[in-house]
Amino acid sequence: MNEASRDGTGLARGTPGARRALVALFAAGFATFSSLYSVQALMPLFSQTFGVSPAESSLSLSLTTGVLALTLFVAGLMSEAIDRKRMMAASLLISAGLSIAAAFSPGWHALLAARALEGIALGGVPALAMAYLSEEMRAGDLGFAMGLYIGGSAFGGMSGRVLAGVVADIGGWRASMAVIGGLGLFCAAVFILLLPPSRHFRARRGLALSEHFEPIARHLRHPALPWLFACGFILMGAFVTVYNYIGYRLAAPPFGLSQSAIGAIFVVYLLGIAASALFGRLADRYGRAPVLVAALSVMxxxxxxxxxxxxxxxxxxxxxxxxxxxxxxxxxxxWVGPLAGAGKGQAAGLYLLAYYLGSSIVGALGGVVWSRYGWPGVAAMVGTLTALGMLATIRLALWQGRG
Structure with a gap:
């Protein structure tokens, strides 16, 4: 149990310290996810510039998310021994620098190497930001603080796509990546200047491996949790595949849209952010399984x-x-925490691992399908995934009914 929750001495909403922490972590979430997803708007340009297929172009995101998945998992395991602010600051600075380095890549493989290294660097922020908030915010204000951080992350994901498309139309993809990197450096400076040091965190040294891996093994043997991890894999894989290749479709005849116009379409992201809260309330009222099936049906x-x-x-x-x-x-x-019981942190780590592996594996596979079968093939692949997600959710509901 963290000190902030136990003794009520955490940062209280409305106080100067809390405002500084929330602005700092909003900036961190914005920088992380704007950098991560900005390349989705640039994939058709990568194909044109480097003569690579859509599947190869998608590696600019798939490599990053694949490495990020593993880094998040490892960082989550190490989180009890890592200084929160220093690690997050280093992650933000290094990832911004790698975005700028990618802008000056002499070739395709150098760009991919920079993006893979960026996946390693980015993993330090999501893994530790939520831990920082849970330790430092007053318990009654934690939900608001967590929502603001997630809002910054989602807003960054949208803004990175839109901004990258607009700048690419003006100055090309190199200018676009350099601007995203510069924005990341600005956000890193805001983070470093504003985030209060941890007051309730004490690093724990010499944790036995069994303390980490016993809960992981238990979660993987759980009769329901692996189905939920599969849902995370499916949801993210389906979503990223649509966003990866719709730009190719809209840039080609009969549409012939510019990068700015394609990027502007990603403003619909705002609807998704609003939907998160709405469907969360519906899940509380009607149950998680029916609402999850409804969400997959909407997709x-x-x-x-x-x-x-x-x-x-x-x-x-x-x-x-x-x-x-x-x-x-x-x-x-x-749904992960209630099903997991003890070892919620490890269960969340497994969910995120599956979630980002879905982005990496399915996102790359979608490029092969696009090249061979066009948009109907991509739609069929993603539709099959959503159907499998519904079956996994029904399996979860049946297990819960027996419980």
């Missing part, structure tokens, strides 16, 4: 709307896929 409906060569239908479809993804992720991630 499937969005895929159907995107099949015709109609821009209004495609934009509406992207909106529904986004709403369904955020809704499903909010329900699934919120």
């Amino acid at each position: 499937s409906l969005g895929l159907l709307l995107m099949l015709p060569a109609s821009l209004p239908f495609i934009v509406a479809g992207i909106a529904l896929v986004t709403v369904g993804f955020f809704a499903g992720h909010s329900v699934a991630s919120g």
Whole structure:
């Protein structure tokens, strides 16, 4: 149990210290996810510049998220022995520097190397930001603080895509990545200047491996949790695949949209952010399994709307896929803790590992499908995934009913 929750001495909402912490962590979440997802708007340009296929171009994101998945998991295991502020500050500075380095890459493989290293650097922020908040914020204000951090992360994911597309139209993809890196450095400076040092964290040295791996083994043997991890894999894999390759479709005839116009469509992300809270309340009222199935159904409906060569239908479809993804992720991630019981941190780490591996593996596979079968093939692949997600959710509901 953390000190802030136990003795009421944590940062209270509305105080100068809490305001500084919240602004700092909003900036950290914004920088992390704007850098991570900005390349989605640039993938068609990578194909043109380096002569690589869509599947190869998607490695600019898939490599980063794949490495990030492993880094998040390891950082979560090490979190009890790591100074929060120093590690997060180092992550932000290094990842921003790598974004700028990627902008000056002499070739495709150098760019991929920079992006892979960025995945390592970025893992320090999500793994420790939530731990910092849970330790330093007063218990009654923790939900608000966590929501603001997640809001900064989601807003960063949207802004990175939109800004990258606009700048790329003006100055090319190199300028775009350099601007994202510069923005990351600014956010790192804000973070370092504003975040109060940890008052309730005491590093623990010499933790036995069994203290980490026994709960992990127990979670993997759990009759329900692996199905929930599969839902995380499916949700993120389906969402990233749609966002990775819709830019290729919209840049080609009959649409021929500019990078700025394609990036502007990602503003529908805001609908997804709002949907998270709405579907969370619906899950409290009607149960998690029905609402998770509903979220996956919304994603499937969005895929159907995107099949015709109609821009209004495609934009509406992207909106529904986004709403369904955020809704499903909010329900699934919120289900992990209640199912896990003890060892919630390790269970959350396994969920995030599956979540980002879905982005990496399915996102890359979608490029192969796009190259061979075009958008109908991508829609069929993602639709199959959402159907599997529904089956996994039904399996969870049956297990819970027996329990």
